[in-house]
Amino acid sequence: MIKKLWLLGWLLICATVVYADDKAILAQVERSARDWLARVDAGNYPESWEQAAPLLKSKINQAEWVKSTTAVRATRGEMTARYIATAGTTTSLSGFPDGEYIVLQFYTTFAPQSLALETITLTKASGETWQVIDYAMK
Secondary structure (H helix, E strand, O other): OHHHHHHHHHHHHHHHHHHHHHHHHHHHHHHHHHHHHHHHHOOOHHHHHHHOOHHHHHHOOHHHHHHHHHHHHHOOOOEEEEEEEEEEEEOOOOOOOOOOEEEEEEEEEEOOOEEEEEEEEEEEOOOOOEEEEEEEEO
C-alpha cells in the first residue's frame, strides 16, 4: 500500500512538472507570436519576413510576402484587440517537413468593426526561440 501511495504521489509530481513546462512553453510561443504579429500590425511586412523562420522564407520571397500581406491587411484597419482562441502542437503539417510545430489561433478585432481569425504556426528555432513558418487570416 505504501508503494502504491508513493507511486501515485510521484506521478502527481511528474504531471505537475510537465503541465508547468507546457504552460511555460505556451507562454513563450505566444510571446513570440505576438511580437511577430506586432510587426505585421505596424505594417512592417519586410521586417516580419526577415524575422520569420527559414521555412516561411523558402516558400515565399520577401517581395511576394509584402504584396500578399499588404493585400490581406489593407482592408482590415487598425488592430484593436487580439485574444488567443486555440493552441495545439503537431509534428506533421502539409507542405512542411516533420518537426516540432505549434499552431495558435487568435480572434482579432480591427477598427472600425471587423473580426478575423488569425492562424499562426511556429517552429522551434535555435535555443529557446520560436519562429513563424505560416500566417493566415480569415
